Amino acid sequence: MRWTLKPKPEPQQIEQLAKALKVDGLVAQLLVQRGITTYEEAKKFFRPELTDLHDPFLMKDMDLAVARIEKAIAAGENILIYGDYDVDGTTSVALVSSYLLTYYPNVATYIPDRYDEGYGVSYKGIDFAHDNGFSLIIALDCGIKAIDKVDYAKEKGIDFIICDHHRPGSQLPNAIAILDAKRDDCSYPYDELCGCGVGFKLIQALGSRRGETIDDLVYYLDLVATAIGADIVPITGENRILAFYGLKVINEQPRIGFKAIINQIKKKELTITDVVFVIAPRINAAGRMKHGQHAVNLLVAEHLDAAEKFAKEIEQFNFDRKNLDQEITAEALAQITENGEEKRFTSVVFKDTWHKGVIGIVASRLIETFYRPTLVFTKSGDRLAASARSVKGFDVYNALQECADCIEQFGGHKYAAGLTLLPEQYLPFKEKFEKVVTETIAPHLLTPEILVDATIPLNDITPKLLRIIQQFAPFGPGNMTPVFMAEGLCDTGYAKGVGEDGKHLKCRVIQNSNVSSSTVERSINAIGFGLGDKLPAVQNGRNFSAVFSIEENEWNGNVSLQLKLKDIKE
Incomplete structure (x- = not known):
């Protein structure tokens, strides 16, 4: 994962907004990073009004x-x-x-x-x-x-x-x-x-x-x-x-x-x-x-x-969909490795019996393993139909336009599209798409990126901060859940793998006093879904950095703060 720390706005801008809203500098920084620089803009952000909908x-x-x-x-x-x-x-x-x-x-x-x-x-x-x-x-x-x-x-x-x-x-x-x-x-x-x-x-x-x-x-x-x-x-x-x-x-x-x-x-x-x-x-x-x-x-x-x-x-349809999606994803991953295509810039796979209804989901699943523009094809009547998915920062729609001579029809967005082509066009399309992506994609876009809003000491993570962040919701593109980075972390000795085959990482972290803003050693629980393989990096008193969002964890009626880990590095 690439960790990219968002540029910190001008100190004067942060200070002015913090003063106008009577909030601390971190909250003001998060707002300015979202394009909110005035009291009026903040009011519209925190208190959306139906009357502000356009005519x-x-x-x-x-x-x-x-x-x-x-x-x-x-x-x-x-x-x-x-x-x-x-x-x-x-x-x-x-x-x-x-x-x-x-x-x-x-x-x-x-x-x-x-x-x-x-x-x-x-x-x-x-x-x-x-x-x-x-x-x-x-x-x-x-x-x-x-x-x-x-x-x-x-x-x-x-x-x-x-x-x-x-x-x-x-x-x-x-x-x-x-x-x-x-x-x-x-x-x-x-x-x-x-x-x-x-x-x-x-x-x-x-x-x-x-x-x-x-x-x-x-x-x-x-x-x-x-x-x-x-x-x-x-x-x-x-x-x-x-x-x-x-x-x-x-x-x-x-x-x-x-x-x-x-x-x-x-x-x-x-x-x-x-x-x-x-x-x-x-x-x-x-x-x-x-x-x-x-x-x-x-x-x-x-x-x-x-x-x-x-x-x-519909619940039954969804259950059937999940089973199919897992089965086809496994077959598609096997196809990529069997064909020796792990090093390509694209994933393009095809099997005529794959269920057309789940190929879009399968394309997204493949990106989780091979992070690159992906198309999954299946047979549809006398044509082949595909769902395309892309990686952040790369416009798959434009790439498909460059391959228009191999395609019957296509439509969609920057990150998701659908297309149909004749069976004999499949291999020429596959090679043309690989060529177009290889020539146009910036190499760093083939590594997943985590955008980090700010660095934060553990002592600054408080219930009050979380309450304010929760008011940033609803989250989504253009207003993602704030992501923080903390350095000099150390597990308190409880780190372990949890879930099936220890797939997830659970630990309780403290921060070195020379990093933290206070001499009081504060510990906080952390969970990293899918990060079970990182367990050795946090054991035996090793120091590490982490990127995470902040959330509430409810267990047996007790509510506590928790870090939701996105990645860790020794």
């Missing part, structure tokens, strides 16, 4: 989208809410459809089949709309590149409104309205919304025409917060407000579908981390293992007994 009509084409929906409602048209099969897509569909159904009945939902139709807008979905009398499709979390499909729909008398957050290509589809803040010609003040966030802006605009205020729409923010966490978009600006209030809804007044999941996992208060690692994988499992419509059914359920039935079903 939805600042988004290009919002007026056109609202006018077309109002026209459809006035004429009694059938509206189809169409979304991708992942968390962002299914929450978007649940949000927009359930909102419209509160005052207009002619609304139905459509999630494409991952295996039969693939990602995004499909011809089959348009045919479904045509055969069932739908004249307007609202596409969520997809559609920005569906040029041919939107033209095909137009030929059948079907209009499209596209709500997307992916990068547009050089040409835009011929839709009635395209809501995407990443459009070059869109001046909306915040361009990091997820698909469900764009869906929320649409209902905010529709609601404003019906005399509703933002307070009338808070109910829907649990879906938005879930999508923000699952889609790994920055939790800054507008996303921070939406995630903050969405988490409150999840914990205080969850919709029936969330209540059914929470009842199963038996957890009291959920953080954004729980949403990412507990709720999102379950919602995702429906589209991975069966069909995304199962997730929508759960999210729009109005009766607990029905929701619990859907949740139980």
Whole structure:
């Protein structure tokens, strides 16, 4: 691991903010590092307000989208809410459809089949709309590149409104309205919304025409917060407000579908981390293992007994997904080592029987072992389909663009993408992708980096500091949990490996008095998940440095401070 200490801001800046907020220098430093330099900015950060959400009509084409929906409602048209099969897509569909159904009945939902139709807008979905009398499709979390499909729909008398957050290509589809803040010609003040966030802006605009205020729409923010966490978009600006209030809804007044999941996992208060690692994988499992419509059914359920039935079903999907994911990861790792590809700059693996629903997860797992841009391919009809994942700092989307002559179609983000190609293109693509990455990636990006906010003496780690840090939540890209470094640490003699095969490291540390700011020797518990192999480095009184976050540990009703170790070095 590379430890990179963030540059310390100007002392004067830290001092001014510390004085304005009446906090110590460390807290002020953490805030300045997050771009917060004034009392007013800090107030917005610690006390997000729904009234600070932007006017939805600042988004290009919002007026056109609202006018077309109002026209459809006035004429009694059938509206189809169409979304991708992942968390962002299914929450978007649940949000927009359930909102419209509160005052207009002619609304139905459509999630494409991952295996039969693939990602995004499909011809089959348009045919479904045509055969069932739908004249307007609202596409969520997809559609920005569906040029041919939107033209095909137009030929059948079907209009499209596209709500997307992916990068547009050089040409835009011929839709009635395209809501995407990443459009070059869109001046909306915040361009990091997820698909469900764009869906929320649409209902905010529709609601404003019906005399509703933002307070009338808070109910829907649990879906938005879930999508923000699952889609790994920055939790800054507008996303921070939406995630903050969405988490409150999840914990205080969850919709029936969330209540059914929470009842199963038996957890009291959920953080954004729980949403990412507990709720999102379950919602995702429906589209991975069966069909995304199962997730929508759960999210729009109005009766607990029905929701619990859907949740139980989804729990089984998630269990099956975990088993498959472990099995395929093992096979993919074996393929890399058997082919002698450990030293390459990329991991590109393929097996025609791998389950398409888990290849994205497997790509992420491979990066945990071989830290480099990764693609996992499987067979999909007469094509090969892949999920791509990247390492921090490297734009895999741009790399795929350089390989466009070997690809049928692709789409996605800087760190995650999907693509399809013909079987005979696989080997040429694999070599071209390796060449492109080798020539463009900075070598240091192939070593995982830990960004460290500040160096801290153990004596400065107090319950008060943790209470303030907890108010920085919700955490995520753009506002990660603060990470600290401490030097001159020494185990008090209790270090041991814990968990299966001693996989994790548990110890209790003190700091040399010449490093610490006090002569009082303070000890604190520490846990390092997956760091069991570091045990020899902390035994027998050895000195070491550590990077960690600070957390609470609850055991037998006792709550104490604990260091959550990320890495240690002798």
